[in-house]
Amino acid sequence: MKTLNVAVIGAGPAGIYASDILSKSKLDVSIDLFERLPAPYGLVRYGVAPDHPRIKAIIDALYNTLKRGDIHFYGNINIGSDVTLDELREYYDAIIIATGADADADLNIPGVDLPESYGAADFVSWYDGHPDYPRTWPLQAKEIAVFGVGNVALDVARVLAKHAEDMMVTEIPDNVAEGLKNNPVTDVHVFGRRGPAQVKFTPMELRELGHVPDVDIIVYPEDFDYDVASEKAIEDSKMTKQVVDQLTNWVFQEPEELTASRRIHIHMLQQPVEILGDEHVEGVRMERMALQGDGSVKGTGEMIDYPVQAVYRAIGYASSPIDGAPFDGKKKVVPNVAGRVMRGEEIITGLYATGWIKRGPVGLIGSTKSDARETIDCIVEDAEAGLLAAKGSGNGFEGLRVLLDERSTRYTTWQGWELLEAFEKELGAQRGRTRVKVVERETMTAVSRGEDHDGKLY
Numbered sequence: 001m002k003t004l005n006v007a008v009i010g011a012g013p014a015g016i017y018a019s020d021i022l023s024k025s026k027l028d029v030s031i032d033l034f035e036r037l038p039a040p041y042g043l044v045r046y047g048v049a050p051d052h053p054r055i056k057a058i059i060d061a062l063y064n065t066l067k068r069g070d071i072h073f074y075g076n077i078n079i080g081s082d083v084t085l086d087e088l089r090e091y092y093d094a095i096i097i098a099t100g101a102d103a104d105a106d107l108n109i110p111g112v113d114l115p116e117s118y119g120a121a122d123f124v125s126w127y128d129g130h131p132d133y134p135r136t137w138p139l140q141a142k143e144i145a146v147f148g149v150g151n152v153a154l155d156v157a158r159v160l161a162k163h164a165e166d167m168m169v170t171e172i173p174d175n176v177a178e179g180l181k182n183n184p185v186t187d188v189h190v191f192g193r194r195g196p197a198q199v200k201f202t203p204m205e206l207r208e209l210g211h212v213p214d215v216d217i218i219v220y221p222e223d224f225d226y227d228v229a230s231e232k233a234i235e236d237s238k239m240t241k242q243v244v245d246q247l248t249n250w251v252f253q254e255p256e257e258l259t260a261s262r263r264i265h266i267h268m269l270q271q272p273v274e275i276l277g278d279e280h281v282e283g284v285r286m287e288r289m290a291l292q293g294d295g296s297v298k299g300t301g302e303m304i305d306y307p308v309q310a311v312y313r314a315i316g317y318a319s320s321p322i323d324g325a326p327f328d329g330k331k332k333v334v335p336n337v338a339g340r341v342m343r344g345e346e347i348i349t350g351l352y353a354t355g356w357i358k359r360g361p362v363g364l365i366g367s368t369k370s371d372a373r374e375t376i377d378c379i380v381e382d383a384e385a386g387l388l389a390a391k392g393s394g395n396g397f398e399g400l401r402v403l404l405d406e407r408s409t410r411y412t413t414w415q416g417w418e419l420l421e422a423f424e425k426e427l428g429a430q431r432g433r434t435r436v437k438v439v440e441r442e443t444m445t446a447v448s449r450g451e452d453h454d455g456k457l458y
Protein backbone atom coordinates (compact mmCIF):
# COMPACT_ATOMS: atom_id res chain seq x y z
CA MET A 1 0.00 0.00 0.00
CA LYS A 2 1.35 3.49 -0.82
CA THR A 3 2.13 5.91 1.99
CA LEU A 4 -1.09 7.63 3.03
CA ASN A 5 -0.82 11.43 2.84
CA VAL A 6 -2.87 12.98 5.63
CA ALA A 7 -3.52 16.68 6.20
CA VAL A 8 -4.59 17.87 9.64
CA ILE A 9 -6.15 21.34 9.80
CA GLY A 10 -5.52 23.13 13.10
CA ALA A 11 -2.50 22.76 15.39
CA GLY A 12 -4.42 22.94 18.67
CA PRO A 13 -4.31 20.02 21.11
CA ALA A 14 -6.89 18.07 19.07
CA GLY A 15 -4.87 18.33 15.84
CA ILE A 16 -1.60 17.48 17.59
CA TYR A 17 -3.03 14.51 19.54
CA ALA A 18 -4.71 13.18 16.37
CA SER A 19 -1.42 13.49 14.45
CA ASP A 20 0.46 11.77 17.27
CA ILE A 21 -1.98 8.86 17.53
CA LEU A 22 -2.07 8.46 13.73
CA SER A 23 1.72 8.47 13.53
CA LYS A 24 1.79 5.56 15.99
CA SER A 25 -0.92 3.57 14.22
CA LYS A 26 -0.21 0.59 12.00
CA LEU A 27 -0.62 2.71 8.85
CA ASP A 28 2.26 3.93 6.73
CA VAL A 29 1.49 7.67 6.86
CA SER A 30 2.96 11.07 6.14
CA ILE A 31 1.28 13.76 8.24
CA ASP A 32 1.18 17.49 7.48
CA LEU A 33 -0.29 19.76 10.18
CA PHE A 34 -1.66 23.08 8.88
CA GLU A 35 -2.22 26.07 11.15
CA ARG A 36 -3.52 29.52 10.22
CA LEU A 37 -1.24 31.20 12.78
CA PRO A 38 2.55 31.11 12.72
CA ALA A 39 2.32 29.57 16.23
CA PRO A 40 1.00 26.11 17.16
CA TYR A 41 -1.01 25.00 20.26
CA GLY A 42 -4.42 26.66 19.62
CA LEU A 43 -6.30 27.62 22.77
CA VAL A 44 -3.51 26.36 25.02
CA ARG A 45 -1.55 29.39 23.80
CA TYR A 46 -4.53 31.66 23.01
CA GLY A 47 -7.20 30.62 25.53
CA VAL A 48 -5.69 29.24 28.74
CA ALA A 49 -5.13 32.18 31.08
CA PRO A 50 -1.56 33.51 31.29
CA ASP A 51 -1.56 33.13 35.09
CA HIS A 52 -2.09 29.36 34.73
CA PRO A 53 1.49 28.30 34.01
CA ARG A 54 0.79 24.72 35.13
CA ILE A 55 -1.76 24.26 32.33
CA LYS A 56 0.40 26.19 29.88
CA ALA A 57 3.07 23.55 30.63
CA ILE A 58 0.99 21.09 28.56
CA ILE A 59 2.68 22.94 25.73
CA ASP A 60 5.93 21.17 26.70
CA ALA A 61 4.34 17.79 25.96
CA LEU A 62 2.85 19.05 22.68
CA TYR A 63 6.24 20.56 21.77
CA ASN A 64 7.97 17.21 22.31
CA THR A 65 5.50 15.53 19.97
CA LEU A 66 6.10 18.04 17.16
CA LYS A 67 9.85 18.21 17.75
CA ARG A 68 10.19 14.53 16.77
CA GLY A 69 9.92 15.61 13.15
CA ASP A 70 7.56 12.95 11.83
CA ILE A 71 4.62 15.38 11.95
CA HIS A 72 5.29 18.32 9.63
CA PHE A 73 4.03 21.68 10.92
CA TYR A 74 3.13 24.39 8.39
CA GLY A 75 1.98 27.69 9.90
CA ASN A 76 0.43 30.89 8.57
CA ILE A 77 -1.77 28.94 6.14
CA ASN A 78 -5.50 29.46 6.45
CA ILE A 79 -7.38 26.51 4.98
CA GLY A 80 -10.43 28.04 3.35
CA SER A 81 -8.72 31.22 2.15
CA ASP A 82 -5.01 30.56 1.39
CA VAL A 83 -5.84 27.08 0.16
CA THR A 84 -9.36 25.72 -0.25
CA LEU A 85 -10.47 22.45 1.25
CA ASP A 86 -11.14 21.15 -2.27
CA GLU A 87 -7.57 21.98 -3.31
CA LEU A 88 -6.25 20.19 -0.26
CA ARG A 89 -8.23 17.11 -1.26
CA GLU A 90 -6.30 17.00 -4.55
CA TYR A 91 -3.08 16.35 -2.66
CA TYR A 92 -4.14 14.39 0.42
CA ASP A 93 -5.78 10.98 0.85
CA ALA A 94 -7.41 11.97 4.12
CA ILE A 95 -8.08 15.27 5.87
CA ILE A 96 -8.80 15.83 9.55
CA ILE A 97 -10.54 19.06 10.52
CA ALA A 98 -9.39 20.14 14.01
CA THR A 99 -10.15 23.85 13.86
CA GLY A 100 -11.53 24.19 17.39
CA ALA A 101 -13.59 27.18 18.48
CA ASP A 102 -12.79 30.87 18.42
CA ALA A 103 -16.02 32.84 18.86
CA ASP A 104 -18.62 33.54 21.54
CA ALA A 105 -21.96 31.77 21.77
CA ASP A 106 -24.86 34.14 21.12
CA LEU A 107 -26.88 35.71 23.92
CA ASN A 108 -30.09 37.27 22.73
CA ILE A 109 -31.20 39.81 25.31
CA PRO A 110 -31.92 43.53 24.94
CA GLY A 111 -28.83 45.70 25.30
CA VAL A 112 -26.38 42.99 24.24
CA ASP A 113 -25.06 45.22 21.44
CA LEU A 114 -24.18 48.16 23.70
CA PRO A 115 -20.52 49.13 23.27
CA GLU A 116 -19.34 47.86 26.68
CA SER A 117 -20.97 44.45 26.29
CA TYR A 118 -18.06 42.14 25.39
CA GLY A 119 -17.71 38.51 24.43
CA ALA A 120 -15.32 36.60 26.67
CA ALA A 121 -13.58 35.08 23.62
CA ASP A 122 -12.58 38.56 22.43
CA PHE A 123 -11.24 39.58 25.85
CA VAL A 124 -9.37 36.28 26.24
CA SER A 125 -7.85 36.71 22.77
CA TRP A 126 -6.70 40.21 23.75
CA TYR A 127 -5.06 39.21 27.05
CA ASP A 128 -3.50 36.11 25.47
CA GLY A 129 -2.03 38.18 22.61
CA HIS A 130 -3.84 36.65 19.61
CA PRO A 131 -2.51 38.40 16.47
CA ASP A 132 -5.97 38.82 14.87
CA TYR A 133 -7.52 40.87 17.72
CA PRO A 134 -7.25 44.55 18.73
CA ARG A 135 -4.14 45.63 20.65
CA THR A 136 -5.93 47.76 23.20
CA TRP A 137 -8.80 46.91 25.49
CA PRO A 138 -11.07 49.53 27.11
CA LEU A 139 -10.64 48.76 30.81
CA GLN A 140 -12.64 51.70 32.18
CA ALA A 141 -15.38 50.14 34.31
CA LYS A 142 -15.32 50.06 38.10
CA GLU A 143 -18.18 47.60 38.34
CA ILE A 144 -18.41 44.71 35.92
CA ALA A 145 -20.83 41.83 35.30
CA VAL A 146 -19.62 38.47 34.02
CA PHE A 147 -22.34 36.09 32.78
CA GLY A 148 -21.53 32.40 33.10
CA VAL A 149 -20.37 29.95 35.73
CA GLY A 150 -17.76 27.89 33.93
CA ASN A 151 -13.98 28.11 34.16
CA VAL A 152 -13.82 30.70 31.35
CA ALA A 153 -16.05 33.00 33.46
CA LEU A 154 -13.65 32.46 36.38
CA ASP A 155 -10.65 33.25 34.17
CA VAL A 156 -12.27 36.45 32.94
CA ALA A 157 -13.33 37.53 36.45
CA ARG A 158 -9.89 36.74 37.89
CA VAL A 159 -7.93 38.53 35.15
CA LEU A 160 -10.24 41.55 35.51
CA ALA A 161 -9.92 41.64 39.30
CA LYS A 162 -6.23 40.83 39.67
CA HIS A 163 -3.78 43.67 40.19
CA ALA A 164 -1.50 44.11 37.18
CA GLU A 165 1.68 43.42 39.17
CA ASP A 166 0.35 39.94 40.03
CA MET A 167 0.15 39.14 36.30
CA MET A 168 3.69 40.29 35.48
CA VAL A 169 5.29 36.95 36.31
CA THR A 170 3.50 35.47 33.32
CA GLU A 171 4.10 35.58 29.55
CA ILE A 172 1.61 38.37 28.81
CA PRO A 173 2.58 40.68 25.97
CA ASP A 174 3.74 44.25 26.65
CA ASN A 175 0.52 45.89 25.38
CA VAL A 176 -1.60 43.75 27.74
CA ALA A 177 0.67 44.47 30.71
CA GLU A 178 0.28 48.16 29.96
CA GLY A 179 -3.52 47.89 29.58
CA LEU A 180 -3.98 46.06 32.89
CA LYS A 181 -2.02 48.69 34.84
CA ASN A 182 -4.74 51.30 34.36
CA ASN A 183 -7.67 49.04 35.25
CA PRO A 184 -9.92 50.95 37.74
CA VAL A 185 -12.13 47.95 38.62
CA THR A 186 -13.36 47.47 42.19
CA ASP A 187 -16.18 44.92 41.86
CA VAL A 188 -16.70 42.01 39.46
CA HIS A 189 -20.10 40.28 39.68
CA VAL A 190 -20.23 36.73 38.30
CA PHE A 191 -23.75 35.46 37.59
CA GLY A 192 -25.03 31.91 37.12
CA ARG A 193 -28.61 30.96 36.32
CA ARG A 194 -28.70 27.74 38.32
CA GLY A 195 -27.79 26.82 41.91
CA PRO A 196 -24.53 26.02 43.73
CA ALA A 197 -24.76 22.30 42.86
CA GLN A 198 -25.07 23.11 39.15
CA VAL A 199 -22.21 25.55 38.59
CA LYS A 200 -19.58 24.30 36.13
CA PHE A 201 -16.46 25.55 37.92
CA THR A 202 -13.85 22.95 38.72
CA PRO A 203 -12.79 22.85 42.40
CA MET A 204 -9.16 23.82 41.82
CA GLU A 205 -9.98 26.89 39.74
CA LEU A 206 -12.61 28.00 42.28
CA ARG A 207 -10.24 27.51 45.22
CA GLU A 208 -7.58 29.51 43.38
CA LEU A 209 -9.85 32.58 43.45
CA GLY A 210 -9.58 32.65 47.22
CA HIS A 211 -5.80 33.11 46.94
CA VAL A 212 -5.73 36.13 44.64
CA PRO A 213 -3.93 38.94 46.54
CA ASP A 214 -6.12 41.89 47.60
CA VAL A 215 -9.30 40.38 46.12
CA ASP A 216 -12.16 39.21 48.37
CA ILE A 217 -14.71 36.63 47.25
CA ILE A 218 -18.26 37.36 48.29
CA VAL A 219 -21.24 35.01 48.05
CA TYR A 220 -24.82 35.56 49.17
CA PRO A 221 -26.75 33.21 51.53
CA GLU A 222 -30.02 33.70 49.58
CA ASP A 223 -28.38 32.08 46.52
CA PHE A 224 -27.82 28.78 48.33
CA ASP A 225 -30.78 26.62 47.44
CA TYR A 226 -30.86 22.89 46.75
CA ASP A 227 -33.52 20.68 45.21
CA VAL A 228 -33.65 16.87 45.12
CA ALA A 229 -31.41 16.74 42.04
CA SER A 230 -28.90 19.06 43.74
CA GLU A 231 -28.71 16.82 46.83
CA LYS A 232 -28.16 13.81 44.59
CA ALA A 233 -25.48 15.60 42.54
CA ILE A 234 -23.60 16.47 45.74
CA GLU A 235 -23.87 12.89 46.96
CA ASP A 236 -22.82 11.35 43.64
CA SER A 237 -19.98 13.63 42.61
CA LYS A 238 -16.92 14.42 44.70
CA MET A 239 -16.21 17.37 42.45
CA THR A 240 -19.68 18.90 42.93
CA LYS A 241 -19.33 18.46 46.69
CA GLN A 242 -15.94 20.19 46.69
CA VAL A 243 -17.33 23.10 44.69
CA VAL A 244 -20.38 23.47 46.94
CA ASP A 245 -18.18 23.22 50.08
CA GLN A 246 -15.87 25.93 48.76
CA LEU A 247 -18.76 28.25 47.92
CA THR A 248 -20.33 27.58 51.33
CA ASN A 249 -17.06 28.39 53.15
CA TRP A 250 -17.23 31.88 51.72
CA VAL A 251 -20.72 32.40 53.26
CA PHE A 252 -19.18 32.17 56.71
CA GLN A 253 -16.54 34.86 56.27
CA GLU A 254 -16.61 37.52 59.00
CA PRO A 255 -17.06 41.13 57.78
CA GLU A 256 -13.69 42.07 59.32
CA GLU A 257 -12.01 39.49 57.05
CA LEU A 258 -13.15 41.41 53.98
CA THR A 259 -10.55 44.12 53.63
CA ALA A 260 -9.43 43.86 50.00
CA SER A 261 -9.62 46.79 47.59
CA ARG A 262 -11.24 44.59 44.91
CA ARG A 263 -14.03 42.04 45.14
CA ILE A 264 -15.41 39.17 43.06
CA HIS A 265 -19.09 38.53 43.89
CA ILE A 266 -20.49 35.14 42.90
CA HIS A 267 -24.27 35.26 42.40
CA MET A 268 -26.34 32.19 41.65
CA LEU A 269 -29.95 31.52 40.61
CA GLN A 270 -30.04 34.73 38.59
CA GLN A 271 -30.50 34.99 34.84
CA PRO A 272 -29.74 38.07 32.72
CA VAL A 273 -32.85 39.54 31.10
CA GLU A 274 -31.50 42.90 29.95
CA ILE A 275 -28.33 44.94 29.75
CA LEU A 276 -29.41 48.41 30.83
CA GLY A 277 -28.33 51.72 29.29
CA ASP A 278 -29.07 53.94 26.29
CA GLU A 279 -25.70 54.54 24.69
CA HIS A 280 -23.49 52.84 27.25
CA VAL A 281 -23.83 49.97 29.69
CA GLU A 282 -25.25 51.31 32.94
CA GLY A 283 -26.43 48.13 34.61
CA VAL A 284 -27.81 44.64 34.27
CA ARG A 285 -31.30 43.39 35.09
CA MET A 286 -31.34 39.88 36.49
CA GLU A 287 -34.29 37.62 37.17
CA ARG A 288 -34.31 35.45 40.28
CA MET A 289 -34.61 31.78 39.29
CA ALA A 290 -36.05 28.87 41.29
CA LEU A 291 -34.91 25.24 41.19
CA GLN A 292 -37.57 22.84 39.90
CA GLY A 293 -36.58 19.56 41.60
CA ASP A 294 -34.65 18.09 38.67
CA GLY A 295 -31.84 20.68 38.78
CA SER A 296 -33.46 22.85 36.12
CA VAL A 297 -34.64 26.40 36.91
CA LYS A 298 -37.61 28.62 36.13
CA GLY A 299 -37.93 32.39 36.35
CA THR A 300 -39.76 33.73 39.41
CA GLY A 301 -40.57 37.15 37.92
CA GLU A 302 -38.55 38.90 40.66
CA MET A 303 -36.09 41.36 39.03
CA ILE A 304 -32.87 42.68 40.55
CA ASP A 305 -30.85 45.52 38.99
CA TYR A 306 -27.08 45.89 39.47
CA PRO A 307 -25.21 49.02 38.45
CA VAL A 308 -22.27 48.00 36.21
CA GLN A 309 -20.42 49.78 33.43
CA ALA A 310 -19.31 46.73 31.44
CA VAL A 311 -20.59 43.22 30.77
CA TYR A 312 -18.56 40.15 29.75
CA ARG A 313 -20.50 37.22 28.29
CA ALA A 314 -18.77 33.96 29.19
CA ILE A 315 -21.63 31.63 28.32
CA GLY A 316 -19.69 29.42 25.94
CA TYR A 317 -17.47 29.35 22.89
CA ALA A 318 -18.65 28.61 19.35
CA SER A 319 -16.85 27.16 16.32
CA SER A 320 -16.69 28.87 12.93
CA PRO A 321 -17.36 27.07 9.64
CA ILE A 322 -14.55 26.10 7.24
CA ASP A 323 -15.32 26.98 3.63
CA GLY A 324 -16.12 23.83 1.70
CA ALA A 325 -16.94 21.66 4.74
CA PRO A 326 -20.46 20.99 6.01
CA PHE A 327 -21.39 22.91 9.16
CA ASP A 328 -24.27 22.59 11.59
CA GLY A 329 -25.08 26.25 12.26
CA LYS A 330 -27.21 25.38 15.28
CA LYS A 331 -24.81 23.08 17.13
CA LYS A 332 -21.81 24.92 15.63
CA VAL A 333 -19.95 21.72 14.80
CA VAL A 334 -18.94 19.87 11.64
CA PRO A 335 -21.63 17.14 11.48
CA ASN A 336 -20.00 13.75 11.98
CA VAL A 337 -20.44 10.24 13.25
CA ALA A 338 -17.55 9.20 15.49
CA GLY A 339 -15.34 11.64 13.55
CA ARG A 340 -16.43 10.74 9.98
CA VAL A 341 -17.79 13.96 8.44
CA MET A 342 -21.35 13.78 7.11
CA ARG A 343 -23.16 15.82 4.48
CA GLY A 344 -26.81 15.14 5.23
CA GLU A 345 -27.07 11.36 5.58
CA GLU A 346 -23.93 10.72 3.52
CA ILE A 347 -20.43 10.13 4.85
CA ILE A 348 -17.82 12.20 2.98
CA THR A 349 -15.12 9.62 2.44
CA GLY A 350 -11.70 10.82 3.51
CA LEU A 351 -12.90 13.79 5.59
CA TYR A 352 -12.78 13.62 9.39
CA ALA A 353 -13.18 15.90 12.40
CA THR A 354 -11.77 15.95 15.91
CA GLY A 355 -11.69 18.17 19.02
CA TRP A 356 -14.04 21.04 19.71
CA ILE A 357 -15.17 21.32 16.06
CA LYS A 358 -16.26 17.67 16.30
CA ARG A 359 -18.24 17.66 19.53
CA GLY A 360 -18.70 21.29 20.54
CA PRO A 361 -16.70 23.56 22.83
CA VAL A 362 -16.85 21.65 26.09
CA GLY A 363 -14.24 19.67 27.93
CA LEU A 364 -10.66 20.07 29.03
CA ILE A 365 -7.55 19.58 26.93
CA GLY A 366 -7.31 15.92 28.04
CA SER A 367 -10.67 15.05 26.52
CA THR A 368 -9.44 16.01 23.04
CA LYS A 369 -7.12 12.98 23.28
CA SER A 370 -9.84 10.33 23.63
CA ASP A 371 -11.73 12.19 20.96
CA ALA A 372 -8.76 11.98 18.59
CA ARG A 373 -8.39 8.26 19.23
CA GLU A 374 -11.97 7.64 18.06
CA THR A 375 -11.38 9.65 14.86
CA ILE A 376 -8.10 7.91 14.09
CA ASP A 377 -9.74 4.49 14.55
CA CYS A 378 -12.12 5.49 11.72
CA ILE A 379 -9.22 6.50 9.47
CA VAL A 380 -7.39 3.23 10.08
CA GLU A 381 -10.57 1.28 9.36
CA ASP A 382 -11.24 3.23 6.13
CA ALA A 383 -7.62 2.95 4.97
CA GLU A 384 -7.64 -0.79 5.54
CA ALA A 385 -10.89 -1.04 3.60
CA GLY A 386 -9.11 0.70 0.70
CA LEU A 387 -11.42 3.72 0.77
CA LEU A 388 -8.85 6.50 1.01
CA ALA A 389 -7.41 8.13 -2.09
CA ALA A 390 -6.76 11.78 -2.98
CA LYS A 391 -8.78 13.26 -5.84
CA GLY A 392 -5.66 14.44 -7.66
CA SER A 393 -1.95 13.68 -7.54
CA GLY A 394 -2.09 12.69 -3.88
CA ASN A 395 1.53 13.68 -3.43
CA GLY A 396 0.93 15.74 -0.26
CA PHE A 397 3.09 18.77 0.49
CA GLU A 398 5.31 18.16 -2.52
CA GLY A 399 2.39 19.16 -4.75
CA LEU A 400 0.88 21.73 -2.42
CA ARG A 401 4.17 23.61 -2.10
CA VAL A 402 4.03 24.51 -5.81
CA LEU A 403 0.56 26.02 -5.31
CA LEU A 404 1.66 27.93 -2.18
CA ASP A 405 4.72 29.31 -3.99
CA GLU A 406 2.62 30.35 -6.98
CA ARG A 407 0.43 32.32 -4.58
CA SER A 408 3.42 33.70 -2.66
CA THR A 409 1.95 32.34 0.58
CA ARG A 410 4.43 33.13 3.35
CA TYR A 411 4.03 29.86 5.18
CA THR A 412 6.15 28.97 8.18
CA THR A 413 7.63 25.67 9.32
CA TRP A 414 8.59 23.91 12.56
CA GLN A 415 12.11 25.31 12.29
CA GLY A 416 10.46 28.73 11.95
CA TRP A 417 8.48 28.18 15.13
CA GLU A 418 11.71 27.28 16.94
CA LEU A 419 13.15 30.64 15.80
CA LEU A 420 10.07 32.53 17.00
CA GLU A 421 10.08 30.68 20.30
CA ALA A 422 13.75 31.58 20.88
CA PHE A 423 12.90 35.21 20.02
CA GLU A 424 10.04 35.30 22.59
CA LYS A 425 12.21 33.71 25.27
CA GLU A 426 14.94 36.27 24.62
CA LEU A 427 12.37 39.07 25.02
CA GLY A 428 11.31 37.47 28.30
CA ALA A 429 14.90 37.25 29.53
CA GLN A 430 15.32 40.97 28.88
CA ARG A 431 12.32 41.63 31.17
CA GLY A 432 13.10 39.01 33.83
CA ARG A 433 10.27 36.73 32.66
CA THR A 434 10.28 33.29 31.02
CA ARG A 435 8.75 34.54 27.78
CA VAL A 436 7.02 37.56 26.31
CA LYS A 437 4.63 36.82 23.48
CA VAL A 438 4.90 38.57 20.13
CA VAL A 439 1.42 39.68 19.03
CA GLU A 440 2.15 41.31 15.68
CA ARG A 441 1.54 38.73 12.95
CA GLU A 442 4.00 40.32 10.52
CA THR A 443 6.81 40.11 13.10
CA MET A 444 5.83 36.52 14.01
CA THR A 445 5.95 35.57 10.33
CA ALA A 446 9.16 37.42 9.51
CA VAL A 447 11.03 36.04 12.55
CA SER A 448 9.84 32.52 11.68
CA ARG A 449 10.96 32.89 8.06
CA GLY A 450 14.29 34.48 8.96
CA GLU A 451 13.30 37.68 7.14
CA ASP A 452 14.10 41.28 8.04
CA HIS A 453 11.54 42.94 10.30
CA ASP A 454 11.08 46.14 12.27
CA GLY A 455 10.74 44.37 15.64
CA LYS A 456 7.17 45.58 16.21
CA LEU A 457 5.89 43.39 19.04
CA TYR A 458 2.18 44.29 19.06
Ligand SMILES: Cc1cc2nc3c(=O)[nH]c(=O)nc-3n(C[C@H](O)[C@H](O)[C@H](O)COP(=O)(O)OP(=O)(O)OC[C@H]3O[C@@H](n4cnc5c(N)ncnc54)[C@H](O)[C@@H]3O)c2cc1C
Pocket (backbone or CB within 6 Å): 009, 010, 011, 012, 013, 014, 015, 034, 035, 036, 037, 040, 041, 042, 043, 044, 047, 048, 049, 052, 055, 077, 078, 079, 080, 098, 099, 100, 101, 102, 124, 151, 152, 155, 317, 322, 354, 355, 356, 357, 362, 363, 364, 365, 366, 368
Ligand atom coordinates in the same frame (compact mmCIF):
# COMPACT_ATOMS: atom_id res chain seq x y z
C1 LIG B 1 -10.63 30.66 27.70
C2 LIG B 1 -10.34 29.20 27.77
C3 LIG B 1 -9.59 28.70 28.82
C4 LIG B 1 -9.34 27.33 28.90
N1 LIG B 1 -8.61 26.87 29.95
C5 LIG B 1 -8.36 25.55 30.05
C6 LIG B 1 -7.61 25.05 31.14
O1 LIG B 1 -7.17 25.81 32.01
N2 LIG B 1 -7.40 23.71 31.17
C7 LIG B 1 -7.86 22.84 30.19
O2 LIG B 1 -7.62 21.62 30.26
N3 LIG B 1 -8.60 23.29 29.16
C8 LIG B 1 -8.85 24.62 29.06
N4 LIG B 1 -9.59 25.08 28.02
C9 LIG B 1 -10.12 24.10 27.02
C10 LIG B 1 -9.08 23.78 25.93
O3 LIG B 1 -8.51 24.96 25.47
C11 LIG B 1 -9.79 22.99 24.81
O4 LIG B 1 -10.23 21.77 25.34
C12 LIG B 1 -8.86 22.69 23.62
O5 LIG B 1 -8.05 23.79 23.27
C13 LIG B 1 -9.67 22.27 22.38
O6 LIG B 1 -8.76 21.87 21.40
P1 LIG B 1 -8.96 21.97 19.83
O7 LIG B 1 -7.66 21.57 19.24
O8 LIG B 1 -10.20 21.26 19.45
O9 LIG B 1 -9.25 23.52 19.51
P2 LIG B 1 -8.28 24.82 19.54
O10 LIG B 1 -7.44 24.80 20.76
O11 LIG B 1 -9.21 25.96 19.32
O12 LIG B 1 -7.33 24.66 18.27
C14 LIG B 1 -7.79 24.82 16.96
C15 LIG B 1 -6.65 25.33 16.06
O13 LIG B 1 -7.10 25.38 14.71
C16 LIG B 1 -6.63 26.55 14.09
N5 LIG B 1 -7.50 26.88 12.95
C17 LIG B 1 -8.78 27.28 12.99
N6 LIG B 1 -9.26 27.49 11.75
C18 LIG B 1 -8.26 27.19 10.90
C19 LIG B 1 -8.15 27.22 9.47
N7 LIG B 1 -9.17 27.59 8.69
N8 LIG B 1 -6.97 26.86 8.91
C20 LIG B 1 -5.91 26.49 9.68
N9 LIG B 1 -5.97 26.46 11.05
C21 LIG B 1 -7.13 26.80 11.65
C22 LIG B 1 -6.71 27.60 15.19
O14 LIG B 1 -5.89 28.72 14.93
C23 LIG B 1 -6.22 26.78 16.40
O15 LIG B 1 -4.82 26.84 16.53
C24 LIG B 1 -9.86 26.44 27.91
C25 LIG B 1 -10.61 26.96 26.86
C26 LIG B 1 -10.86 28.32 26.78
C27 LIG B 1 -11.70 28.83 25.66
